[in-house]
Amino acid sequence: MARTAVTAPVVEMRGITVELSGVRVLDAADLTLRPGEVHALMGENGAGKSTLIGALTGTVPIQAGTVLVDGVPRPPTSVARSRAEGIATVFQESHLSPHLSVAENIMIGHEVRGRFGIRWARNRERAAAALATLGIEDVDPRAPLASLPPATKQLVAVARAIVLQPRVLVLDEPTSSLDEAEADRLLGVVRRLRGQGVAVLFVSHFLEQVLEVSDRMTVLRGGRVVAEYRTSEVDRAELISKMIGEDIDALQALHSERLEHHYAESRPVRLRAAAIGRRGSLEPTDVELSPGEVVGFAGLRGSGRTELARLMGGVERPDRGELWLDGARVQLRGPAAALRHRIAVSSEDLRREGIVAELTVRQNIVLGLQALRGWTRPLSRAEQDAVVDTYLDALHLEPADLDRPAGELSGGTQQKVMLARLLATRPHVLILDEPTRGIDIAAKLEIQRRVAMLAGEGVAVVFISSQLEEVVRLSDRIVVLKDREKIGELSNGPGVTVDTIVEMIAAELDDAD
Known part of the structure; x- marks a missing residue:
């Protein structure tokens, strides 16, 4: 104490x-x-x-x-x-x-x-x-x-x-x-x-x-x-x-808005993982994502939440199970293939697999769109400006930062630049792994609001955070994992709290004992 x-x-x-x-x-x-x-x-x-x-x-x-x-x-x-x-x-x-x-x-x-x-x-x-x-x-x-x-x-x-x-x-x-x-x-x-x-x-x-x-x-x-x-x-x-x-009411209001976001369960499934897994990494797991839905992956570090996200986003290849996108079976042979299917992934390791520190903010934002378009057809400066301007105001980026190396900026700004890069590709599925880790509360709230807006616009979102309060605040459904396997799934609502998730994991631990 x-x-x-x-x-x-x-x-x-x-x-x-x-x-x-x-x-x-x-x-x-x-x-x-x-x-x-x-x-x-x-x-x-x-x-x-x-x-x-x-x-x-x-x-x-x-x-x-x-x-x-x-x-x-x-x-x-x-x-x-x-x-x-x-x-x-x-x-x-x-x-x-x-x-x-x-x-x-x-x-x-x-x-x-x-x-x-x-x-x-x-x-x-x-x-x-x-x-x-x-x-x-x-x-x-x-x-x-x-x-x-x-x-x-x-x-x-x-x-x-x-x-x-x-x-x-x-x-x-x-x-x-x-x-x-x-x-x-x-x-x-x-x-x-x-x-x-x-x-x-x-x-x-x-x-x-x-x-x-x-x-x-x-x-x-x-x-x-x-x-x-x-x-x-x-x-x-x-x-x-x-x-x-x-006022803290801003956070509470966001939570209330998400609870009132009456997600229509009758919507078709956009991305479905059927018994997807990888030996030594994740046991066979079933997950479904629908348009306009935020699905939280909750669990301790090492629970399998990141591994599941990477398999669903094409960052790693499963050795069992199947992925279905809009009713058709797909094989994602890498992030580029996922991007072509309008599946965008943000890694938890922003420095190694996200921001390119030596490139400017402008270059980082258009990087995904340029990869999607192909390197033989470079975006013109006018096209780059149009893309950047779209997210400059939406994510409250500073115009003075656009031509600075992204590595010089704060963690919160880097996270927003990464989010802008993903949104520029107009994804149908957005997988976010620890998008608010290590950033200040104002930037965290801004990113959470943007995630809620994307769901309202019909994007299917996976949201992963070590801070379970964030998962509960934003999610329509919560997939709970432990020891690299799915142990349960919750439909979010007024009765679901952080303690609900913790007790689920603890109950599994007691059963194991």
Whole structure:
């Protein structure tokens, strides 16, 4: 359970103002970090969280304001000075070196050296001690980093940060790529560090994690601090309203609209998976999708929800069962074939299978349409503009971003660019795997609204999310999976809640026991 420390601050940031390219991105922001306390920094993308972290760690120059360490004002700082003051940061992208060992990653830049160079044995000992501090003694310091699962790599990044015994640890979206069990392990590490007297600044879009692990929270919006709370006293609706600048009623209204979306069960089936499966990946599964329907796939990570989506969308090929589209049997030999049948798929791994980081936003949006048309018939600039303009307003994209590399944009904007690319192909079936993961609440709400609109326009939608609240909010039907097989199906309605789905999975677990 979170607790509130009463010790003197180790860091105080007062009236911090930052201007970048003539734009004020932080406006007189305050932040106080205390030893033995987890302080959450909340706000949507663009709220100023990263800039405030940069001002703290020395990567962003400040135009006005004061940073005090142990009550003493410090001059404009650098990264080296920040580290010397005991401030360490673990970013969402950990920047570890996969070709080096665990110990080499932990100790890089501050290796133990002797008369004859690096003392490898001593470095492995210090790395092992850092890992033990985090409760992961089972990780071999000599193991190649590439051999570790994502959650353990993230913990190695934390070990690298704490090997110099920081007084302040900044964790920027540390759980964005982790499943529930992996995230729980990392949150356990955060609690352990808090118990050791470290001041932890925790940044996350996952509200439940923030509420579970933090003692206090500061909310930023538009570069300004709009609220500060003790976590034990915060009202969730008020917190979300402060973050997005609009009332929580917007989310509740969307849920109500979906429940009132009287889906006509008599509509013909658009896409039907008949006993579709793949050895070692998914047991034979039956699913039907109809025009104007949102079908949610719910289950824990590894339940088979992603595997089912990929088989239905042609990303992977089944070795059993059949796919039927509009009453005719089809064989999808890849995503391009699926696209020709007007089946569009968004992968959960946006960086590897979605956005092309080096291409501009404009190029990313027209990519699917160009592939559908064929590379021998390139879209003219006028045709590209027409496509882009269609989704510029619909998805609230910024015109100034169109010619920027997509990799430079926020996660929420990248998700909207990916959605624009899929919609440009005018799909009849849209399969969305984690389209709102790791993005701020405002962008999440915008994407959810768009999904609801697409269903209203007759598109058959598959919606997958680790956040079961989203699945319940949007879906007409919910397919529940566990251990790579379908265990049930629910028709959504007022009596269906997140607990309904959790109890279904738990009942299956009890039966297994």
